[in-house]
Amino acid sequence: MTFSEMINVNAVAYHNEKTTKMMQKSPLEKPYFIQIAANNIENAVKAVEIINETDWIDGIDINLGCPVNKARRSGFGGVLLKDENRNFLKELVNTIVKTSKKPVSAKMRIGFDKSVVEDRAKLLEDLGITFLTIHGRYVKQMYKGNANYDEIKKGVKAVNIPVIANGDITDYEKAKFVLDYTEAAGVSIGRGAVGKPWIFLEMKQKGSITPEQKKEVILEHFNQMIYWYGEYGVILFRKHAHAYSKGIAKASEFRSKMNSVKDPDTARELIEEYF
Numbered sequence: 001m002t003f004s005e006m007i008n009v010n011a012v013a014y015h016n017e018k019t020t021k022m023m024q025k026s027p028l029e030k031p032y033f034i035q036i037a038a039n040n041i042e043n044a045v046k047a048v049e050i051i052n053e054t055d056w057i058d059g060i061d062i063n064l065g066c067p068v069n070k071a072r073r074s075g076f077g078g079v080l081l082k083d084e085n086r087n088f089l090k091e092l093v094n095t096i097v098k099t100s101k102k103p104v105s106a107k108m109r110i111g112f113d114k115s116v117v118e119d120r121a122k123l124l125e126d127l128g129i130t131f132l133t134i135h136g137r138y139v140k141q142m143y144k145g146n147a148n149y150d151e152i153k154k155g156v157k158a159v160n161i162p163v164i165a166n167g168d169i170t171d172y173e174k175a176k177f178v179l180d181y182t183e184a185a186g187v188s189i190g191r192g193a194v195g196k197p198w199i200f201l202e203m204k205q206k207g208s209i210t211p212e213q214k215k216e217v218i219l220e221h222f223n224q225m226i227y228w229y230g231e232y233g234v235i236l237f238r239k240h241a242h243a244y245s246k247g248i249a250k251a252s253e254f255r256s257k258m259n260s261v262k263d264p265d266t267a268r269e270l271i272e273e274y275f
């Protein structure tokens with residue numbers, strides 16, 4: 001399954017056009033959950049009511065982990081794990097679960113600056129969250145240090161709902177290790193897919209992938225870039241073409257051709273030929 005990037009409920013509630021575009025998905029994404037960031041109960045209700053009426057969205061995921069300054073200042077994401085916000089968190093999640101006609105999940109970090117993983121996991125379970133993703137870092141850490149799988153394991157043990165382990169999973173072996181170690185029901189992948197979008201297929205195939213399969217994913221990525229950005233997608237795709245050609249023969253020739261082309265069909269031909 002896939003999750004959208006974090007969508008602010010205040011923007012959804014007021015039908016912000018850019019936000020509506022951010023909510024779109026590919027037909028290949030199913031099930032697909034919209035992840036919401038909320039700091040306001042009234043707007044959360046409005047956003048959930050809109051999502052209720054949107055049939056291609058399968059569920060809602062509540063962001064309880066975003067560490068960026070803007071989120072901290074505005075009171076959504078990871079700050080909701082602070083003790084002083086526990087009552088608000090409870091009211092917010094309760095309202096979202098009661099309003100939503102679709103399953104509601106949550107994605108949390110292990111705490112703001114101290115572990116609250118067991119307490120918040122239990123609280124979320126009691127409030128009717130159907131499954132929980134835990135990113136094994138404190139909010140204060142941002143992305144520093146390693147994901148703490150012991151803390152994720154504590155979360156897994158504390159609840160009966162499925163827990164998805166998250167953080168620093170970059171290949172099949174690591175995913176297997178994390179699943180065994182934490183006893184989580186699944187894993188989720190963020191940065192591991194950046195530059196390597198075939199990671200999901202690779203994992204399904206227990207760590208192996210053919211060059212033809214990689215090519216198919218690269219072409220799909222290119223086609224989606226053109227779909228979203230039009231001709232400008234060719235320029236935006238350059239950096240990906242560079243990354244994908246790393247370690248393959250005649251990469252510099254391919255890269256310089258990609259750097260000079262502007263027309264999507266010619267670029268697609270180059271990609272088809274090269275990979």
Ligand SMILES: Cc1cc2nc3c(=O)[nH]c(=O)nc-3n(C[C@H](O)[C@H](O)[C@H](O)COP(=O)(O)O)c2cc1C
Nearest residue numbers: 005006063107135166167168169188189190191192
């Ligand atoms: C640029 C960037 C944007 C992110 N945006 C979101 C987001 O919108 N929602 C979310 O739950 N996590 C977001 N994350 C966090 C990742 O989903 C993930 O929890 C974290 O990076 C650790 O897992 P990973 O090592 O698999 O990436 C973002 C991470 C990065 C680096």
